[in-house]
Amino acid sequence: MTDLAMTDLAMTNSTRTIKISDVSDEALVEICRAAEAIACECPGYLARLLRQVRAFRNYTTTCIEQFPQDTETHLWLAERAEQVEALLHQTMIELMQKEALIDDSENILLDKLSERARAAVLKQIGLS
Numbered sequence: 001m002t003d004l005a006m007t008d009l010a011m012t013n014s015t016r017t018i019k020i021s022d023v024s025d026e027a028l029v030e031i032c033r034a035a036e037a038i039a040c041e042c043p044g045y046l047a048r049l050l051r052q053v054r055a056f057r058n059y060t061t062t063c064i065e066q067f068p069q070d071t072e073t074h075l076w077l078a079e080r081a082e083q084v085e086a087l088l089h090q091t092m093i094e095l096m097q098k099e100a101l102i103d104d105s106e107n108i109l110l111d112k113l114s115e116r117a118r119a120a121v122l123k124q125i126g127l128s
Contacts, residue, residue, distance in 0.1 A: 017107035020093050025051055030110060031092075043101070043113060046092040053088060057081035 018027045031047040060078040064071050096102050101113050 016110035017103070018110065020096075020102060020106045020108055023050075023089065023108075025054060031108065031113070041117075042095060043092065043099075046088060046095065050085065050088045050092060053081055053085045057085060 016030070018030065023031075028047040028051045031043060057078050060074045060081060063074045067074070093102070096108055096113075099116070101109050101116070103109055
């Protein structure tokens with residue numbers, strides 16, 4: 001994991017958490033890893049969508065350098081992508097709050113997310 005990811009991912013009392021105020025791409029990958037399961041993958045799916053929108057927004061800004069004649073269009077696309085990014089981020093946070101995956105200090109509880117995913121899989125196969 002990169003040093004940048006460590007700024008977002010914290011170890012507190014041997015519990016993995018991420019501050020919701022600053023979710024980097026590396027932190028989104030950790031959310032996807034924690035949510036991996038055959039059961040409900042909504043948190044991980046939202047994290048992957050958010051990363052894709054961020055990548056698209058970054059791509060549109062590089063297009064401005066390559067195609068200066070289309071600057072207005074690419075600025076518009078970047079602005080729209082930023083709006084989608086904000087909506088997806090808020091949706092992901094609200095989902096995690098509804099699922100009690102965020103603590104009082106506004107940390108995403110990765111271990112709890114992993115436990116929830118494992119429990120759902122065990123329930124699906126009749127082992128809970």
